[in-house]
Structure formats: structure tokens, C-alpha cells
Amino acid sequence: MQSPARYRLVYFVLVPLAFVVAGVLGSQVSGRIDLTTGQLYTISPPARERLEQLENPVRIRYFLSPRLESYSGEPERIREYLEEFAAISPLVELQVLDASDPEHRETALDLGLLPQQLTDRDRDSQSLVTVFSGVVLGYGDSQTVLPFVLDSEELEYELVSAWDEMITERAFEIAVMSGNQELELRSAYQNALLRLSERFAVRLVEQGDQIPASADMLFVFGNKDLSGTTVAQIGEFLAAGGGVMLSIEGVHVQLDDELTARELPPSDLDLLLEQYGVRVSRELVLDRFHMIVPLAGAGGGPESFVRYPHWITLMSRNAAPGHPVSEAVAGIDLFWPSRIEPLGESPPGLQLTQLYTTSYEGRVMDSPFATNPALGEDVYDRIWREGGDRIGVVMALSGSFPFYADAGSDAGEDVGSDAGAHAGTQRSDEMADDGRLLLVGGGYTFSDFLELGEDPMRNLRFLTAAGHWLAGDEDLLALLGRTSQDLRLNGLSSSNLRAAVVRFAQWVNIVVIPAFVLLFGAMRIIRRRRIKSAAYVDSTEASSPATKRR
Amino acid sequence: MTRLLALTKKELRIHFSSPPVFLAIGFFLSAAALWFFFIYGFLARDTASLRGYFAAVPILMVLVIPALTMKGWAEEYRLGTSELLLTLPLRSWELVLGKYLGTMTVVLVMVLLTVPVAFLLMPLGEFDLGQITAEYIGTVLLSGTAVALGLFVSVWCTNQSTAFTGAAGLLLVLTLIGRLDSVLSLPAPFLAVFRYVSLDTHFDGFVRGVLDVRALWYYVWLTALCLYVTSLVLEARRRA
Numbered sequence: 080m081q082s083p084a085r086y087r088l089v090y091f092v093l094v095p096l097a098f099v100v101a102g103v104l105g106s107q108v109s110g111r112i113d114l115t116t117g118q119l120y121t122i123s124p125p126a127r128e129r130l131e132q133l134e135n136p137v138r139i140r141y142f143l144s145p146r147l148e149s150y151s152g153e154p155e156r157i158r159e160y161l162e163e164f165a166a167i168s169p170l171v172e173l174q175v176l177d178a179s180d181p182e183h184r185e186t187a188l189d190l191g192l193l194p195q196q197l198t199d200r201d202r203d204s205q206s207l208v209t210v211f212s213g214v215v216l217g218y219g220d221s222q223t224v225l226p227f228v229l230d231s232e233e234l235e236y237e238l239v240s241a242w243d244e245m246i247t248e249r250a251f252e253i254a255v256m257s258g259n260q261e262l263e264l265r266s267a268y269q270n271a272l273l274r275l276s277e278r279f280a281v282r283l284v285e286q287g288d289q290i291p292a293s294a295d296m297l298f299v300f301g302n303k304d305l306s307g308t309t310v311a312q313i314g315e316f317l318a319a320g321g322g323v324m325l326s327i328e329g330v331h332v333q334l335d336d337e338l339t340a341r342e343l344p345p346s347d348l349d350l351l352l353e354q355y356g357v358r359v360s361r362e363l364v365l366d367r368f369h370m371i372v373p374l375a376g377a378g379g380g381p382e383s384f385v386r387y388p389h390w391i392t393l394m395s396r397n398a399a400p401g402h403p404v405s406e407a408v409a410g411i412d413l414f415w416p417s418r419i420e421p422l423g424e425s426p427p428g429l430q431l432t433q434l435y436t437t438s439y440e441g442r443v444m445d446s447p448f449a450t451n452p453a454l455g456e457d458v459y460d461r462i463w464r465e466g467g468d469r470i471g472v473v474m475a476l477s478g479s480f481p482f483y484a485d486a487g488s489d490a491g492e493d494v495g496s497d498a499g500a501h502a503g504t505q506r507s508d509e510m511a512d513d514g515r516l517l518l519v520g521g522g523y524t525f526s527d528f529l530e531l532g533e534d535p536m537r538n539l540r541f542l543t544a545a546g547h548w549l550a551g552d553e554d555l556l557a558l559l560g561r562t563s564q565d566l567r568l569n570g571l572s573s574s575n576l577r578a579a580v581v582r583f584a585q586w587v588n589i590v591v592i593p594a595f596v597l598l599f600g601a602m603r604i605i606r607r608r609r610i611k612s613a614a615y616v617d618s619t620e621a622s623s624p625a626t627k628r629r
Numbered sequence: 630m631t632r633l634l635a636l637t638k639k640e641l642r643i644h645f646s647s648p649p650v651f652l653a654i655g656f657f658l659s660a661a662a663l664w665f666f667f668i669y670g671f672l673a674r675d676t677a678s679l680r681g682y683f684a685a686v687p688i689l690m691v692l693v694i695p696a697l698t699m700k701g702w703a704e705e706y707r708l709g710t711s712e713l714l715l716t717l718p719l720r721s722w723e724l725v726l727g728k729y730l731g732t733m734t735v736v737l738v739m740v741l742l743t744v745p746v747a748f749l750l751m752p753l754g755e756f757d758l759g760q761i762t763a764e765y766i767g768t769v770l771l772s773g774t775a776v777a778l779g780l781f782v783s784v785w786c787t788n789q790s791t792a793f794t795g796a797a798g799l800l801l802v803l804t805l806i807g808r809l810d811s812v813l814s815l816p817a818p819f820l821a822v823f824r825y826v827s828l829d830t831h832f833d834g835f836v837r838g839v840l841d842v843r844a845l846w847y848y849v850w851l852t853a854l855c856l857y858v859t860s861l862v863l864e865a866r867r868r869a
Contacts, residue, residue: 090861098854105846106825114759115838145820152833395755568675568753577753581672584749588662592742593655600651607646 109159117561119232120156122163125554126239130168137171137242138217139164142178142187144210146197147229154212156231161214164238178211187211193226214238218245236558240278243555251550252280254294256309258327259301261334262526268300271525274539279546296322296549298542301522302348303331310347314354314483317514322549324542328522329361329417332389332450340415340448351483355476356426357518360418363448364470364520365462366391367440368569370412370533374452387452388442388459389415392533393435393472394569402475403553404517405434407544407560409567412532413521415450416472418443428479434517435473442467472520475548480514515549534567632719633727640731643700653696654739661685662746677754679747683764683836687804687829690775695796697735698779701728702863703792711866721864725856728780736772740765760838767835770848771828775800777855784859803828 113121141161148154158175165173176183178192188194192213198206214225216238223245225237244250253275257264264272264283275281275298282291286309290297297316299305302325317323327348332340342361352358365388372387392412398405425431442462449458519525519541529538540559547556571577644650661682665671669681705711714724747761779796786792807827809820824830831844 090864094857098850098857102850102854105850106843108842108846110842111834112840113838114763114840116757116759120837120839148821152830568672568677570677570752570754578672580749580752581666584746585662585666587749588743588746589659589666592745593659596655596658596742597651600645600648600655604646604648604651 109162119561120160122160122167123235123558123561125557126164126235127167128554129239129242130164130171133168133170135170135219137168139171139173140215140217141173141175142183142190142192142211142213142215143175144178144208144212146179146208147210147212151229153229153231157212157214157228157234160231160234184211187213190215190222191224191226195227216241216245221245221248235561236555239558240555243552250278250280251295251546251552252282252291252293253296253298253546254282254284254290255298255300256284256286257301258286258299258303258305258309258325259522260304262301262523264300267526270527270529270535270539271300271542274542275546278543290316294321296324296546298324298545300326300525302327302346303343303522305346305348307347310351311483314351314480317480317516318482320514322515322517322551324517324519324545324549326519326521326524327359327417327419328415328520329359330363330415330446330448331522332415338450338452340450342446352518353422354426354481354483355429355516356422356424356431357474357476358420358422359518359520360420360443362418362443362445363389363450364391364413364416364418364437364472365389365442365444365459366437366470367463367467367573368392368394368438370531372452372531385452386456388462389450390532391416391437391472392569393437394567397435397438397469399432399434399475402432402434403556403560404475404541404544404548407547407556408537408541410534410537411435411473411519411524411541412529412534412538413472413519414523414528414532416521418470418472419474419518419520420471421474426481428481429476430478432475432477433471433473434475436469436471438467439469440467441470443470474518476516476518478513480516515551517545517549633723633730636719636723636727637730637734640728641734644697644731644735647700649696649699650735653693654735654742657689657693657739658742661689661743664689665746671750677750677756679750679756679761679764680836682743682746683768683832686768687771687832690772691797691800691804693739694736694772694775694779694800695782695793697732698776698783698796699789699792701732701780701783701792703783703786703789706787707789715863715867721860721867722856724863725780725860729776729856732776732780733773736776737769740768740772757838763835763838763840766840767832767844770835770845771832774828774848774852774855777852777859778803781855781859784862800828805829 111120113119139161141158143154143158161173161175165171176186178184178187190213192211192215194209194211196207197210198208211227212229213227216223216225223241225241228234228237255264255268255272255275257268262268272281272283279296282294284290284297286304286306290312297313299309299313313323313325325348329343330340331343332338340363349359367388368391369386369388370390370392371384372390374383374385376382390412392410394410395405395408397410398408400406421431421433442465444462525538525542529535532538544556544559547553547559568577571580664685665679665682669685671681674681702711705714717724719727747756750756778799779792782796782799783792786795803826805827806823807830809823825847831841831847834841834844
């Protein structure tokens with residue numbers, strides 16, 4: 080038995096002291112186990128590699144308003160991530176600066192950080208406070224700013240791409256061109272251009288202009304009015320080892336003519352693609368996984384929503400597994416897509432990958448096309464009765480592209496002269512560099528039409544991923560892919576079935592299981608009471624005088 | 630160990646003959662699912678994630694755990710069985726741990742009964758199983774701490790309703806203290822302390838799918854501290 084003094088010393092002084100010490104020490108230890116698929120919150124190997132290969136010091140300044148930190152958990156996670164970053168390399172100097180300090184606030188504004196307004200509620204009033212959460216990277220004399228960061232999930236991608244740009248002092252350049260005269264780049268592709276310019280140097284090119292020699296990639300939106308000269312330029316560019324993304328169609332839907340659709344006539348582009356072993360069919364692709372679109376009521380009546388199988392939504396499960404682009408993007412929405420299919424065996428030196436297909440419920444519609452949603456859903460009855468299949472709508476080609484033999488009727492002598500400068504002037508098949516080509520079956524895919532899609536961000540993300548893949552920047556593509564899980568509830572094609580599953584889950588979890596628990600409890604308690612009362616009766620009988628006499 | 634096991638079994642028998650325990654489990658399951666499907670709007674959000682479901686766990690625990698722990702010591706005092714219990718050849722910490730493990734087993738059964746939510750929704754999309762695992766680990770740790778806090782309150786009380794109110798009040802304060810900044814303008818150091826103390830703040834990481842060492846440590850530490858203080862109180866009563 081311990082003496083009272085010793086007991087008091089141990090239990091009331093030493094053990095509580097140990098608890099306090101353990102509590103304080105425990106709050107200082109950092110470390111975490113990331114259980115998310117793709118380890119979303121852990122520094123990835125490409126980022127780690129960059130840090131380990133650093134030769135000169137990098138300065139990271141994180142301007143953070145404490146007010147924001149108490150408002151959301153994200154700044155704390157961003158800070159932890161940056162600390163983890165700094166812990167890997169001794170050449171990374173991290174400073175977390177209090178942006179509420181007038182001096183730091185001034186610096187933050189001078190550096191181009193974006194202040195945000197936050198509502199600050201007090202007991203009787205509410206006011207707006209200005210907060211910062213921006214990162215400034217410094218390397219030698221150069222500096223890159225992430226103006227406002229409040230999403231720890233995309234931070235790594237943002238940080239590493241900014242890092243690369245700063246250290247290499249160069250951004251990949253994309254020449255962007257519209258192949259549809261009705262859609263002017265600056266007015267019809269605002270979202271796409273804005274998104275691309277966040278990561279790449281974007282140059283707008285008109286048809287007939289030469290592709291700039293400095294361009295690493297060429298993006299062509301639409302093909303309806305693509306001239307033979309431009310097609311020849313594209314061929315030259317690819318053969319020279321460039322990267323090209325074409326959003327193309329075999330059937331064009333006229334937006335200003337009640338959405339009438341017509342097959343595009345054979346063109347030089349068809350000839351070019353044939354040379355690569357690919358064909359764009361003159362059919363429209365439909366899918367059971369499609370969008371629901373608003374339809375204005377007749378005569379100014381109320382708006383209604385109709386199912387529209389011409390606008391299809393492709394998910395990660397429709398993608399080729401293992402391809403960096405499909406791994407980085409959870410899917411894509413296509414408007415009046417066309418089939419893109421291989422023509423027999425792929426040409427030597429070229430690798431063809433069917434990047435996205437429809438679901439197994441894909442169908443095709445031949446001419447005459449019924450594309451107006453006002454026609455109702457009955458027009459698709461015959462098509463749905465036919466057997467469905469997976470239909471290719473996005474294709475990736477990589478390898479050595481053969482030189483374009485037939486430049487077409489209007490291809491001039493100086494065709495692609497600047498593109499030629501990209502890889503030299505006199506070339507032969509043997510000298511062709513490895514190029515990359517992405518074919519997206521839908522002329523409107525990246526136009527501002529995408530705002531009407533299921534998730535506009537996915538198409539924009541696809542563009543960024545396409546840019547990284549065409550530039551050969553697999554690391555950044557992998558980083559982008561870390562946050563690309565398709566979390567939509569799209570596991571079941573039928574919305575009725577989906578609603579039924581949810582209803583079943585609701586019943587089971589709200590009513591059935593709780594009711595089962597209560598019933599089980601009631602039965603158990605009743606049983607115990609019966610046993611108890613039986614035991615009581617037995618004991619009273621046993622102790623009664625009559626029983627005793629017996 | 631055998632004595633601990635016998636104590637745990639005794640506690641379990643008491644729990645599973647008590648109507649409030651079944652009511653509490655039924656309420657938790659029903660309320661969490663109601664919140665998730667109708668108030669949070671799982672289907673309308675169109676996101677294959679159970680974040681919304683687990684986000685409701687801390688606040689529901691405020692009501693459910695006190696209902697499970699209120700009987701703990703308060704009932705023993707009221708019925709006078711504590712006298713008998715304290716004279717048994719068992720150490721105070723064994724008595725405390727026995728009650729804790731008994732209540733925790735009930736909590737684990739309750740948490741297990743939430744698995745059908747995840748299971749039935751799986752066909753709807755690509756749920757992140759790693760994240761769900763972390764969410765369950767966080768739920769078990771959070772409820773473990775809440776049970777220890779509830780028993781800690783119960784050891785001071787002589788009737789169940791006081792024990793329930795006291796535990797619910799304490800859990801409510803510890804859950805909401807991290808969000809005090811949304812109603813009060815306080816200096817940043819205070820807010821940092823409140824955020825650290827809050828049960829809810831540490832739960833955030835688990836809901837995202839990350840097991841943070843500090844959060845793990847916080848729950849284990851607070852649980853151990855509560856159980857220790859409870860056993861000290863019991864020991865003091867025994868000595869008195």
C-alpha cells in the first residue's frame with residue numbers, strides 16, 4: 080500500500096504532468112497517412128523529384144490572413160503541404176507571412192496577390208474583411224505568383240506547374256485556330272482560351288496564317304471550313320514532331336437553322352487522317368448516357384426539360400485505361416459527336432489509342448438526321464431498339480507521322496513553310512520526328528457551348544491535359560490526374576433506376592434498420608422481463624408457507 | 630484480463646437490457662440518414678461521397694453518446710450498487726475500463742449498422758473506399774473520446790438526467806468551440822486554441838480521407854486523460 084503522500088505525488092502531480100507533456104509534444108508531431116485513392120493529400124513522386132534535383136535556393140512565401148485560417152481548414156492544409164515541401168529540400172525556404180500585418184499586406188498587393196472579401200460577424204454587426212491566401216515563388220531573379228489559393232487538392236499541380244515555368248523560364252506555346260467560320264475564336268471560345276492561358280502561352284492564328292515556329296502545339300477547334308492549306312500545315316506540323324489537337328466532326332449541326340444537321344463533304348482533312356489510318360464517319364453518335372436540355376415552351380410557354388441523346392457525357396469508365404490523358408480527366412461532354420474509327424491496321428510507326436468510347440449503349444444515326452430536341456424522344460425509339468455498342472469518339476495517335484503526300488487542291492507552294500522551320504526543311508519519312516495527335520469527335524466540344532454541358536470544368540480540364548500530353552509533359556499530366564476522380568453519381572445509366580436505388584437506400588437506412596433495432600430491443604426487454612417475473616413467481620412460490628409445508 | 634472481460638460483459642448485458650440504448654441507436658441511424666438524404670441532399674449534390682453523412686456524426690454524437698453513458702456511474706450511485714462495486718477486489722482503472730469497453734462495444738455495433746448506407750449507394754458511382762475507411766476510423770475515435778467524456782461526467786453525478794445533460798453540454802461545447810469564429814470576433818490566438826480543443830476540427834481530416842497523427846493523438850490522449858481522471862475520482866470515493 081502506498082503512503083498517502085506518495086499516492087498524491089504520483090497520481091495528482093506526476094501522471095497529470097505526464098499527460099500535459101504528452102499532450103504538448105503530441106500536438107507538435109506532424110505526419111499523416113493518406114488513405115484516399117491516388118493519395119490526394121501527399122506529395123507525389125514528380126514533385127519530390129523536382130525538389131530533390133534543386134540546385135539553387137527557392138523561396139516560397141505564403142501570405143495568409145489569420146482570419147481566413149479560422150474560417151476554413153484549407154489554409155492550414157496548404158501551410159502543412161508547403162511545410163512538407165520545404166522539409167524535403169534544404170534549398171527551399173518557406174515563410175508564412177501574416178497578411179493582416181500592414182507591411183505584409185502592402186507587399187502582397189504589390190506582388191499581385193488577390194485580396195478576397197470575407198464577412199466578419201460580430202455579436203451585433205457584420206462587416207467585410209479583406210483576406211489573403213496567396214503563394215509567391217522566387218527562384219533567382221524570377222518570381223511566380225499564385226494570386227489566391229484555397230484548394231489544397233489542386234495546390235500541388237498549381238505549384239509544380241508554376242515552379243516549372245519559373246525555373247525553365249518558358250511556358251509551352253499553343254497556336255489556336257478555329258476551323259469553323261461561324262465561330263470566332265475570341266467570342267465563341269472565351270472559356271477555353273482563358274483556361275489554356277492559365278498554363279500555356281496562347282497565340283491565336285487565323286486560317287491562312289503560318290503556324291508560328293515557336294509554337295509547340297496546335298489546337299484546331301472545328302473543321303467545317305478547314306482549308307486544304309491549313310490541312311497541309313497540320314500534316315507538316317505533325318511530321319515535324321509537333322502536337323496537334325483537332326476537335327472535328329463528320330456531321331455539322333447548323334445552330335442558326337433549327338439545328339438541322341448535314342454531312343460534311345469529303346475534304347483534305349479526310350485524306351490526311353486516312354494517311355494516319357483514321358476516319359471520321361458521317362454519322363451522329365448517340366448514347367444512353369446523355370444530357371437533359373432545357374427546351375423553350377411553344378408560344379412563350381413554360382420551359383421544359385427533355386432528354387437529348389445527341390449530347391453525350393463520357394466518363395472515366397469509358398476511357399482507355401493507362402493513357403495519361405484519360406487518367407488525368409474524369410470524362411468529357413460531347414455535343415453532336417461523330418464516330419472516330421481506325422481504318423484497319425495502324426500505319427507503321429504510329430500508335431493509335433481509342434481514348435474514349437461511348438458506353439455499351441452507344442448508337443449511330445445516319446442521314447436524315449433528327450437533331451431538334453423539340454421533335455420529342457419518340458424519334459429515338461427505332462434507334463434504341465437496335466443493339467448498342469461502344470463507339471469510339473476520341474482518339475490519340477502518337478509516333479512518327481508520315482509526311483502528307485496530297486496537300487489538296489488549294490495547298491500552295493509555301494504551305495507550312497514556317498511549320499517546316501519547326502523541324503527542318505528537307506525531310507523524308509526516315510527523318511520524321513515523333514508527334515502527337517488528339518482527335519476529339521465533336522466540332523463544338525470546346526466552344527462556349529460547354530457551359531451547357533454536365534460539367535464544363537471537365538472539358539476545360541481535358542484541354543489542359545491535352546496541352547500537357549502534346550507537349551510531352553507527362554509529370555504535370557500525372558499531377559493533374561491526381562485530382563480527377565469522377566465523383567458524379569453516374570454509375571447507372573437509367574435515372575429511374577438511380578432514383579430507385581436511392582429510394583431503397585433511404586428506406587433501409589431511415590426506416591428498416593432503425594425499426595429493426597427498436598424491435599430487437601423491445602423483444603429483448605420483454606423477454607428479460609418475462610424471465611424476471613417468472614423467477615419472481617418461482618421464488619415467491621418457493622417461499623410461500625404452502626410450498627414450505629409440502 | 631478475465632476480470633476486465635467479465636466487467637465488460639456485465640456492462641454489455643446492462644446496455645442491451647436498457648430501452649434508452651436502443652432508442653439512442655435507432656435515433657442515430659435514422660437521424661444521420663435523414664440528414665444525409667433529405668437535408669444535405671445527397672442525390673441533388675450528385676457526388677459519390679459520404680462526406681455529408683460523416684459530417685453529421687459529431688453533432689449527433691452530442692445527443693447519442695450521453696444517452697449511452699448517463700447510466701454509467703450515476704445509476705450505480707442511485708441504486709447503491711456502487712458500494713458493492715467499489716468493495717470488489719478490482720482496481721479503479723479496471724472498473725473504469727470495463728465500463729468504457731462495454732459502452733464502446735455498443736457504439737461499435739451502432740457504427741457497424743451504418744455500413745449499409747455505403748454498401749447500398751456503391752452502385753451509383755465511384756466512391757473512394759480509402760476515404761470511407763478513414764471516415765469510419767475517425768468516427769470510432771471520435772465516439773471513443775465522447776464515451777470517455779460521458780463516463781467522466783457520469784462519475785460526478787448521482788442521477789441519470791444530470792449525467793445526460795452534463796455530458797451533452799460538455800460535448801456540445803467541445804464540438805462547436807472550433808466554429809466560434811463564425812459568431813464571435815475573437816483574437817487569432819484564442820481561435821487557434823479553440824480549434825485545437827474542438828472535437829470537430831480534428832474530425833475534418835478523417836472526413837477528407839487523411840489520418841493525421843495529431844488528430845489521432847488528440848483523440849487517444851483525451852480519451853486516456855478522461856479515463857484516468859474518472860479512475861482517480863473513483864479511487865478517491867473508494868478511499869473516502
